[in-house]
Amino acid sequence: ASFLPPAPRRRRRVACAAMSAEAAPGVEPAEAGTVTAALAEMVEEAAVWCAVHGLVVGDRADPRSGTVPGVGLVHAPFSLLPARFPTSFWKQACELAPIFNELVDRVSLDGEFLQAALSRTKQVDEFTARLLDIHEKMMAINKEEDIRLGLHRSDYMLDSETNSLLQIELNTISSSFPGLGSLVSELHRTLLKQYGKVLGLDSKRIPRNWAATQFAEALGKAWAEYNNDSAVVLMVVQPEERNMYDQYWLVNHLKESYGVTTIRKTLAQVEAEGEVLADGTLVIDGQTVAVVYYRAGYAPTDYPSEAEWRARLLMEQSSAVKCPSISYHLVGTKKIQQELAKPNVLERFLDNKEDIAKLRKSFAGLWSLDNEEIVKTAIEKPDLFVLKPQREGGGNNIYGHDLRDTLIKLQKKQGESLAAYILMQRIFPKASLTPLVRSGDCFEDLTISELGIYGAYLRNKEKVVLNNQCGYLMRTKVSSSNEGGVAAGFAVLDSVLLT
Numbered sequence: 001a002s003f004l005p006p007a008p009r010r011r012r013r014v015a016c017a018a019m020s021a022e023a024a025p026g027v028e029p030a031e032a033g034t035v036t037a038a039l040a041e042m043v044e045e046a047a048v049w050c051a052v053h054g055l056v057v058g059d060r061a062d063p064r065s066g067t068v069p070g071v072g073l074v075h076a077p078f079s080l081l082p083a084r085f086p087t088s089f090w091k092q093a094c095e096l097a098p099i100f101n102e103l104v105d106r107v108s109l110d111g112e113f114l115q116a117a118l119s120r121t122k123q124v125d126e127f128t129a130r131l132l133d134i135h136e137k138m139m140a141i142n143k144e145e146d147i148r149l150g151l152h153r154s155d156y157m158l159d160s161e162t163n164s165l166l167q168i169e170l171n172t173i174s175s176s177f178p179g180l181g182s183l184v185s186e187l188h189r190t191l192l193k194q195y196g197k198v199l200g201l202d203s204k205r206i207p208r209n210w211a212a213t214q215f216a217e218a219l220g221k222a223w224a225e226y227n228n229d230s231a232v233v234l235m236v237v238q239p240e241e242r243n244m245y246d247q248y249w250l251v252n253h254l255k256e257s258y259g260v261t262t263i264r265k266t267l268a269q270v271e272a273e274g275e276v277l278a279d280g281t282l283v284i285d286g287q288t289v290a291v292v293y294y295r296a297g298y299a300p301t302d303y304p305s306e307a308e309w310r311a312r313l314l315m316e317q318s319s320a321v322k323c324p325s326i327s328y329h330l331v332g333t334k335k336i337q338q339e340l341a342k343p344n345v346l347e348r349f350l351d352n353k354e355d356i357a358k359l360r361k362s363f364a365g366l367w368s369l370d371n372e373e374i375v376k377t378a379i380e381k382p383d384l385f386v387l388k389p390q391r392e393g394g395g396n397n398i399y400g401h402d403l404r405d406t407l408i409k410l411q412k413k414q415g416e417s418l419a420a421y422i423l424m425q426r427i428f429p430k431a432s433l434t435p436l437v438r439s440g441d442c443f444e445d446l447t448i449s450e451l452g453i454y455g456a457y458l459r460n461k462e463k464v465v466l467n468n469q470c471g472y473l474m475r476t477k478v479s480s481s482n483e484g485g486v487a488a489g490f491a492v493l494d495s496v497l498l499t
């Protein structure tokens with residue numbers, strides 16, 4: 001994952017015309033020259049703010065930045081101004097969070113459904129097959145997770161064609177940027193308090209964002225439910241992680257607010273140092289683990305050898321709270337997203353008709369590739385679709401010409417190769433000119449935004465301890481790029497300006 005931008009196609013110094021034209025209605029923006037001067041000042045102030053408030057990532061230019069904390073830091077890429085977002089859609093997205101949380105929990109309990117829905121994918125996707133194997137083993141021993149913790153992020157885009165809020169995906173593992181995302185909201189609020197008048201933008205229209213403290217609270221409460229004062233939280237991490245400060249924000253809150261210690265281990269270290277005692281207790285390097293929080297383990301590259309798979313199985317077998325459990329992880333796959341969008345499937349898991357209607361309204365078109373008609377349409381009009389494999393972390397989807405070529409190739413192949421993918425309706429958000437800051441430089445480009453709403457869910461048997469919407473993440477990307485990963489180098493962090 002790279003934090004450096006891909007070679008920009010079209011870089012332009014911040015121009016001001018678009019800025020003043022976009023000022024809030026009823027507010028008289030200052031003259032063009034004043035605005036340009038303000039923006040230039042803001043770039044430097046913002047970069048300083050990032051440095052002194054920990055809105056930072058490891059710099060790719062420094063080879064040690066992904067392994068040694070405190071070395072080779074650079075401000076995270078960010079948008080200089082918050083992205084406009086209509087209040088009604090904002091409320092709609094926030095309202096969905098606890099419903100999706102509940103849905104994930106309900107679906108996770110139906111092991112047969114998960115296995116059946118993913119059975120064809122399993123034949124052609126090695127990674128999903130390995131996850132399903134672990135899940136199957138847990139089903140075979142009737143493994144029950146009494147304490148269940150979900151730290152989710154449901155991502156949306158506003159479709160300009162239909163003027164509706166449509167879900168891109170629901171992340172149930174390693175939902176990233178609760179730490180840095182909350183900071184960007186603070187950064188924007190600070191900037192607009194000073195420059196909002198000149199720009200005609202009101203800082204109060206940026207919603208508060210407590211994602212970091214609320215995720216830490218959920219982890220802290222899960223730790224408390226486990227009920228062992230000397231136990232720790234285990235954060236499972238990648239061996240190299242330039243996004244470590246996003247994670248350290250949670251570590252820090254956990255320590256300060258709940259007195260809970262977090263240890264960070266890679267999957268390989270867990271396999272080398274971990275054991276499960278006869279009573280199910282997970283012990284790593286002599287320390288009892290109350291909660292396993294995965295910030296790794298979602299991609300095939302996280303499992304370079306059998307050792308990592310053994311570590312995943314070991315933790316799953318233990319009595320520690322897993323965030324996520326193998327079931328929660330599987331519920332977050334693209335295939336399950338597509339299955340849940342089929343008629344009458346939500347009804348199997350949720351009782352409340354209004355909740356079901358709200359969820360369904362946010363579903364874009366989703367199809368399995370055994371639907372010949374839709375495959376034919378996608379080959380004819382590839383730009384109206386996105387082809388998705390069962391992968392996480394950005395950069396895996398297929399678009400346009402590649403989509404057409406891939407479908408034609410897959411059709412010719414024998415067997416179930418189409419079952420590795422799903423097709424999704426392509427969503428078209430409205431593009432706008434935005435000043436983006438990377439490595440201290442500001443450039444304006446045409447961008448589109450994706451809103452992520454965090455949700456935390458914690459239950460212990462029948463007691464629902466937490467079911468919250470908790471903060472948000474806006475990511476803004478150059479509209480010419482298909483994918484939106486910040487860590488993957490396609491997007492910048494942003495916040496919301498309600499309109």
Ligand code: ADP
Nearest residue numbers: 169386391392393394424425426427482483484
């Ligand atoms: P991942 O789990 O890898 O993040 P996503 O489903 O979120 O997978 O897709 C990655 C990116 O691709 C999204 O952030 C978004 O920018 C883009 N994308 C995904 N689905 C669509 C869609 N239906 N329409 C338009 N863009 C999409």
Ligand code: MG
Nearest residue numbers: 169171392393
């Ligand atoms: Mg994802």
Ligand code: MG
Nearest residue numbers: 155169393394
């Ligand atoms: Mg995504």
